[in-house]
Amino acid sequence: MERRYSDYSYEELRAEVAELKEKALKAEQLGMVNEYAVHERKIIMAKSYMMDxxxxxxxxxxxxxxxxxxxxxxxxxxxxxxxxxxxxxxxxxxxxxxxxxxxxxxxxxx
CATH class of the missing domain: 2.30.30.340 (Hypothetical protein YfhH like domains)
Incomplete structure (x- = not known):
């Protein structure tokens, strides 16, 4: 079961964003538009939990x-x-x- 971003520490969120950016780049390079969009939305959400x-x-x-x-x-x-x-x-x-x-x-x- 996946954890919620609200349960992540700031460092875990930073690592998650870095990993998602890497996955989004790979998806973009392979022309997987839908997968790229999913990763981008996840990045937006993870970054939101890093903000006040x-x-x-x-x-x-x-x-x-x-x-x-x-x-x-x-x-x-x-x-x-x-x-x-x-x-x-x-x-x-x-x-x-x-x-x-x-x-x-x-x-x-x-």
Missing amino acids: PNQFKAREVYEIEGDPAHAFYIEYMNGVFAWGYRKDKQGDRVGNEEEALPISMLGERK
Whole structure:
């Protein structure tokens, strides 16, 4: 049975990220797009557990890593997930659905 990232120590998380990066690189080189995507998502999650959720505040807007066209408005935090919605460059809400992003996907506060 696999352990949860929340049970890992910081050093174990660093080792896991390094191992996942290696696996993702191999999958990319072999053209295994789906396997590459799975490893990338796992890296995002492991990195989230290496961060301090207290650095992110509700009712604040943050950049989204890899998505320069949108920002993310946090309505509330739940563990390593920020719940809220995306905003476009004009500050308008994008879509009606609330979503959760792992905190490692968030950048600087706007």
